[in-house]
Amino acid sequence: MTDSRTSAQRRIAADISWARTPDRAERTEAARRASPMRVEYWIEYVRAEGIVPEAGIQQAAEKYHSAHMTRMALKAVAARARKKQAEPQLKAS
Numbered sequence: 001m002t003d004s005r006t007s008a009q010r011r012i013a014a015d016i017s018w019a020r021t022p023d024r025a026e027r028t029e030a031a032r033r034a035s036p037m038r039v040e041y042w043i044e045y046v047r048a049e050g051i052v053p054e055a056g057i058q059q060a061a062e063k064y065h066s067a068h069m070t071r072m073a074l075k076a077v078a079a080r081a082r083k084k085q086a087e088p089q090l091k092a093s
Contacts, residue, residue: 039065 021027035041042061046052052060 036065036068041065042068 018024032038033040039061042064043057045064046057046060
């Protein structure tokens with residue numbers, strides 16, 4: 001089977017699965033809880049490190065979250081710069 005056919009069949013299966021999902025928020029809750037976009041993710045991360053005492057976990061987690069968001073912002077800036085640099089080459093083609 002070709003890659004495009006396999007991809008199309010998987011997309012069909014995913015669409016049917018979502019069509020049969022009565023509560024989308026409930027279905028995706030576990031993934032949202034495990035997301036680094038939430039402070040709760042970083043609280044678990046800090047606890048697993050075992051370096052910070054329990055009293056400082058919330059503050060450390062907020063700092064990890066802040067660092068993650070800053071890292072994501074820097075990546076976005078770099079991606080926009082690459083896209084802007086590639087635009088003249090696309091127009092010349």
